[in-house]
Structures are given as structure tokens and as C-alpha cells.
Amino acid sequence: MQIHGHSSIDKKHPISLYSSKQLYAMEQAWFSEGHDSFGLMQQAAWQMAKHIEQLYEKKYLNHHSSASVNFSHRHNHQYRVSIWVGKGNNGGDGWLIAYYLKQAGWQVQIVTVGFEDSDFSNSDSDQVNSDKSDTTAISNSKSSITDAQKALQVARSANCKYERFEDSQNDLRSTALQADVYIDALFGIGLDRTPEGIYKQAIRAFNELTEQNNGLAIAVDIPSGVVASTGEVFDRIAIKADATLCLIARKFGLHTKDGVDYSGQVTDIPLIPYQVDNVAFEPVAKLITTGQAFSPRRQNSYKGSYGHVLVIGGNRIDGSQGMGGAAILSASSSMAAGAGKITVACHEAFHGALLTSLPDAMTINLHDAQGVQHLIKAASVVAIGMGLGRDDKAQALFVNYIQAAMTAKKPIVIDADGLYHLASLQLKNDKLISQLREYSTDNEVCLTPHSGEAAKLLNKKIHEIESDRLSAIKLCAQTYGGNWVLKGAGSLVLERGLDQEQVYVCGVGNAGMATAGMGDVLSGVIAGLLAQQDLEPEMRSLHQAVIIHGLAGDILVSQTNQYNSGKSDRGHLLIGQRGLQAQDMPVAIRHVMQLLVDS
Numbered sequence: 001m002q003i004h005g006h007s008s009i010d011k012k013h014p015i016s017l018y019s020s021k022q023l024y025a026m027e028q029a030w031f032s033e034g035h036d037s038f039g040l041m042q043q044a045a046w047q048m049a050k051h052i053e054q055l056y057e058k059k060y061l062n063h064h065s066s067a068s069v070n071f072s073h074r075h076n077h078q079y080r081v082s083i084w085v086g087k088g089n090n091g092g093d094g095w096l097i098a099y100y101l102k103q104a105g106w107q108v109q110i111v112t113v114g115f116e117d118s119d120f121s122n123s124d125s126d127q128v129n130s131d132k133s134d135t136t137a138i139s140n141s142k143s144s145i146t147d148a149q150k151a152l153q154v155a156r157s158a159n160c161k162y163e164r165f166e167d168s169q170n171d172l173r174s175t176a177l178q179a180d181v182y183i184d185a186l187f188g189i190g191l192d193r194t195p196e197g198i199y200k201q202a203i204r205a206f207n208e209l210t211e212q213n214n215g216l217a218i219a220v221d222i223p224s225g226v227v228a229s230t231g232e233v234f235d236r237i238a239i240k241a242d243a244t245l246c247l248i249a250r251k252f253g254l255h256t257k258d259g260v261d262y263s264g265q266v267t268d269i270p271l272i273p274y275q276v277d278n279v280a281f282e283p284v285a286k287l288i289t290t291g292q293a294f295s296p297r298r299q300n301s302y303k304g305s306y307g308h309v310l311v312i313g314g315n316r317i318d319g320s321q322g323m324g325g326a327a328i329l330s331a332s333s334s335m336a337a338g339a340g341k342i343t344v345a346c347h348e349a350f351h352g353a354l355l356t357s358l359p360d361a362m363t364i365n366l367h368d369a370q371g372v373q374h375l376i377k378a379a380s381v382v383a384i385g386m387g388l389g390r391d392d393k394a395q396a397l398f399v400n401y402i403q404a405a406m407t408a409k410k411p412i413v414i415d416a417d418g419l420y421h422l423a424s425l426q427l428k429n430d431k432l433i434s435q436l437r438e439y440s441t442d443n444e445v446c447l448t449p450h451s452g453e454a455a456k457l458l459n460k461k462i463h464e465i466e467s468d469r470l471s472a473i474k475l476c477a478q479t480y481g482g483n484w485v486l487k488g489a490g491s492l493v494l495e496r497g498l499d500q501e502q503v504y505v506c507g508v509g510n511a512g513m514a515t516a517g518m519g520d521v522l523s524g525v526i527a528g529l530l531a532q533q534d535l536e537p538e539m540r541s542l543h544q545a546v547i548i549h550g551l552a553g554d555i556l557v558s559q560t561n562q563y564n565s566g567k568s569d570r571g572h573l574l575i576g577q578r579g580l581q582a583q584d585m586p587v588a589i590r591h592v593m594q595l596l597v598d599s
């Protein structure tokens with residue numbers, strides 16, 4: 001079930017993202033300043049309980065679509081919450097949320113997963129005297145029990161009802177578990193392996209129950225099953241949350257790879273100051289959801305002021321396989337992103353098609369080496385590889401044109417088959433790789449693989465890339481130099497500065513963009529921005545291009561924009577994610593360029 005409104009983020013500023021290792025270090029820094037760990041858990045749970053009430057009330061108002069709904073309805077209907085707890089501290093948060101929501105008048109049902117009977121009897125023996133059954137008494141209890149066990153005691157001493165998932169599996173569809181809100185406190189940042197057996201069953205049951213009962217699914221800290229440092233979900237076993245209450249600091253894994261599909265709307269509950277124990281933690285990445293505003297163009301300018309993009313690609317191998325579309329898409333996207341002029345070096349067989357769809361472009365035969373080299377000298381930026389082909393002849397062209405671009409000191413964008421050639425040259429220990437790496441220290445080189453291409457470039461398996469995209473993009477940059485995009489849900493962007501590198505996670509874009517040609521569009525936008533020398537570096541940066549590309553895709557599938565309204569007098573039909581095509585993009589890219597000037 002969706003919470004009303006646009007998905008997760010509408011913050012303008014980049015949001016700092018951290019790994020689980022850093023999260024643990026932050027907690028430890030806080031505790032080493034003398035702060036109490038159970039106290040932190042109490043704060044976390046109390047604040048989450050308040051947010052849970054707010055989220056549910058918001059959902060209720062949306063569904064009863066009248067602002068006049070009076071929340072005195074609470075008196076007619078007791079809210080029901082089902083809280084699923086694991087044995088770690090994430091579960092500890094869950095027990096305390098149960099305690100606070102019960103205080104607030106909710107009907108609370110706890111489902112424990114992975115607990116033995118002894119877990120409860122141990123705590124019985126340690127049980128605090130019932131007439132002192134408050135959290136203070138328990139937190140002050142001398143025993144060496146863990147915070148999670150203390151939390152369990154607090155909830156039990158307040159008579160919160162619980163049942164073991166293991167005992168009640170067959171009855172899980174009983175009315176006892178028909179809740180308005182389901183809380184996932186099974187695993188937090190401590191998840192380090194595939195949930196199996198009872199955990200796998202519990203995660204599945206949780207998802208089924210929330211769906212059947214149209215319940216609101218809220219994850220404590222991170223949806224169980226999502227790895228906080230990578231965004232990976234093993235075997236698709238994870239809680240599908242409508243909302244995530246993210247404790248202390250934003251987890252990297254919420255915004256890239258599978259995490260994007262499971263986290264829902266993310267709310268921060270910071271709890272501790274950003275700088276603890278004199279340590280300021282450097283985020284592993286920054287989440288960006290909006291672009292830099294463009295400055296208006298000078299009236300007194302001409303096409304040369306905005307650069308000349310040379311797109312090299314669109315080959316036809318041995319007279320059969322043709323990939324002209326890749327170059328066309330890239331070229332039209334470059335123009336949509338504001339490049340002053342475009343030349344496309346593609347196979348002559350495609351010149352007609354190119355000019356039909358993009359009469360603004362100039363053409364040259366891809367195989368006219370002298371002519372292309374001459375144009376490389378004249379161009380402001382060279383984008384190479386889209387539909388270039390992978391045979392030896394194409395590789396020779398690639399090497400030749402990259403050498404020419406480096407000699408002429410041009411910014412270079414390498415995509416698709418260009419990346420394939422780089423990977424194979426690297427395997428052969430070809431000198432081009434070290435030359436390119438050296439070149440990229442003083443010149444702009446942008447490389448844009450998806451996971452499959454990154455796997456080839458690093459001579460690894462795709463799943464190795466996917467299981468740690470952050471390490472993969474860093475290794476790409478180390479090996480080849482340059483600035484990188486690792487495409488996919490929550491695309492990563494790595495930009496190298498003088499003495500440090502910055503990683504961004506792109507928080508816009510949608511699954512409709514997982515179609516052929518979208519990468520060609522992106523390379524075009526990157527080249528189009530790079531060509532515009534009038535722009536400040538930030539406005540023509542790689543992350544700006546990735547954001548523009550993502551926003552354009554989102555605009556096309558949004559139901560409320562001028563290009564996609566059933567009521568539009570332009571006669572456009574509604575477009576959804578299914579069926580979105582790369583050729584739809586240039587019009588939306590132009591629109592985003594305009595929005596970014598206006599904003």
C-alpha cells in the first residue's frame with residue numbers, strides 16, 4: 001500500500017549516506033561520551049512511536065479524503081498494530097515501540113521471530129518487580145542483560161501481548177493479526193546474510209499480511225532483508241515497507257539497488273548530533289534529487305558559444321547488424337540538453353535516418369578516419385561507443401579516435417561498445433588504458449557502464465558488482481581513471497576532484513527507464529552539458545547530467561505533466577513506466593532544462 005504523495009524524497013539538499021560500519025562507529029562514539037545505550041534505544045522507540053501515529057493518521061486522512069475527519073474517531077476504533085521483533089537491537093526497538101504505543105491506547109500484538117521459550121523465561125527470572133514496571137526501573141536493573149532483553153522486559157511488564165511466530169504460523173491469517181499498522185523490527189543494520197528458515201517465512205508472512213489487510217508497513221531503521229551498506233536484498237527476501245524510520249543517519253543501502261524498491265518513504269530520526277566525540281563522519285555518498293539551476297544564456301551569443309558535440313557510434317557490422325539508433329538517440333539528447341551543434345560520425349547507411357529524425361545534426365562517415373580525426377580537433381566534446389560495434393575493426397576505430405581526442409585534449413564520454421573495448425584492451429594490457437588514466441587526471445573523461453559492463457571492465461561476475469556497487473565504481477575509477485556512472489536503480493556517480501573523490505546516489509528516475517537506448521540518451525546528455533562552456537563546472541557535471549536524465553524519465557511517467565496528461569490539448573496520451581521509450585526522452589529533457597532555469 002502506498003502512502004499518498006510522491007515517493008520518498010523531496011529535499012533539495014544532498015542527503016549524506018552512511019555504511020552500517022559507520023553507523024556502529026557513530027553509536028560507539030556517542031556511548032563513549034558517557035551516554036547510555038538503553039537510553040538511546042528508548043529515545044529511538046519513543047520518537048518512532050510518534051511517527052507511526054502520524055503516518056497512520058496521514059494514511060487514514062488520505063483514504064477518507066475529507067479534511068474534516070476528526071481524529072476523535074480514535075475513540076470509536078482502537079488502532080491495531082502488529083510488531084514483528086527479532087533478537088537483535090532492532091527487535092529491541094520493536095519491543096519498546098510496543099510499550100509506547102500501548103501507552104498511547106493502541107491495541108498491540110507482538111510477533112517474535114527466532115526466540116526460544118527460554119528467552120522469555122530468562123527474562124522472567126530477571127523480571128523487575130511488577131510494581132516498578134517502568135522503563136527506568138528496568139534500565140537501571142543491575143543485571144548484564146542486553147538492551148534488547150531489557151526492552152523485552154519493559155514490554156512484557158506492561159502486559160504487551162506477544163506470540164512466537166514459530167507457534168502461530170498456521171493461525172497468522174487469524175483476526176488476531178488483522179492490524180492497521182505492521183511494524184518490521186526483525187533485522188536492522190546487523191543483517192549480514194540471507195534470511196533463511198523461519199526468518200524467510202516470517203518476512204514472507206509479514207508482506208502477505210500487510211497486503212491482505214491493506215495495512216501500513218513501517219520498517220524500523222531499514223526494511224529487514226536489505227543490507228544497509230550495499231542496498232542488496234538476498235533472493236528477494238525482504239520486508240516491503242511503505243515507510244522506513246531511519247535512525248541516527250541515512251543508510252546508503254536505502255537508496256541504491258534493491259533498497260529503492262523496499263524502503264518506501266524514508267523519514268530521518270537523527271537522535272545524536274552529527275559530530276560526536278569530536279569525530280565528524282564523512283558520508284560514503286550523497287543522495288541527490290535535484291539539479292543545479294542553470295544561469296540564463298547571454299543574449300549576445302551564437303551556436304558556437306554552446307559547443308559542438310561529436311557523437312561517434314552507430315555502426316553497421318559486415319553489412320548486417322545495424323545500431324544507428326544508438327547514435328541518433330545520443331545526438332538528439334545532446335541537443336535537448338543544450339549543445340550548440342552536433343555532428344554524428346556513424347555508418348553511412350544511417351545518415352538518411354539520422355537526418356530525418358534530427359535535421360539539426362551534421363553527419364560524417366564513421367569509417368572516414370581522416371575526416372573524423374579532423375572533426376575531433378574541431379569538436380568541444382567527443383562521445384564515443386554507442387552502437388560502435390565490438391568487432392576488431394570497430395576496436396581499431398575506437399583506439400584511433402580516443403588517441404585523437406586525447407591528443408586534441410577534448411573531454412571524452414565513453415559508453416556501451418566503447419566500454420567493451422576498454423575492457424578487452426585492459427585484458428590485453430594495452431597502453432591505451434594507462435594513457436587514458438593519465439589523461440583523465442587533467443582532462444574530463446566520463447564513463448557510463450551498467451553492472452554488466454562494469455563486470456567486464458573489472459573482469460568480475462555481475463553478481464560481484466551488484467553485491468557491492470560502491471566498491472565496484474571505486475575500483476573502476478582506480479583502474480581506468482575518470483568520472484563514472486554505475487547505472488541501475490539509484491545510479492551511482494563518482495566524480496574525482498583534485499585530492500578527493502565524491503560519490504553521489506541519484507534519487508530520481510524510474511523502472512520505465514530500464515529499456516534499450518536509455519543509456520545512449522544519458523551519454524548524450526552528459527556530452528551536451530560538457531559542451532556548454534558558458535556553464536559553471538557544477539552545472540555541466542556528470543551528476544547534473546544523471547539527475548536531468550532521471551528527472552526527464554520521471555516527468556514522462558508522471559500523471560500530471562503537460563506531456564502526459566489525458567486532458568492535454570497537445571493530444572499526448574498517457575505514458576506509464578511500461579512502454580516508456582528512449583525516443584520519448586528528448587522532449588522531457590528540454591522540459592527539465594527549462595524547469596532548472598526557472599527554479
Ligand SMILES: NC(=O)C1=CN([C@@H]2O[C@H](COP(=O)(O)OP(=O)(O)OC[C@H]3O[C@@H](n4cnc5c(N)ncnc54)[C@H](O)[C@@H]3O)[C@@H](O)[C@H]2O)[C@@H](O)CC1
Pocket residue numbers: 027037038040041044086087088089090091093147186187188189190191192193194195196199220221222247
Ligand atoms: N542501543 C543501540 O545500540 C541502538 C540500536 N539501534 C537499533 O539496533 C539495530 C542494530 O542492532 P544489532 O546490531 O543488534 O543488529 P540487528 O538487530 O539488525 O540484528 C543482528 C542479529 O541478527 C543476526 N542476523 C543477521 N542476519 C541474519 C539472518 N539473515 N538470519 C538470522 N539472523 C541474522 C545477527 O547475527 C545478530 O544476532 C539498528 O538497526 C537499530 O534498529 C537503535 O535502537 C538505536 C540505539
Ligand SMILES: [K+]
Pocket residue numbers: 090184185186187188219220221222223224
Ligand atoms: K527492520
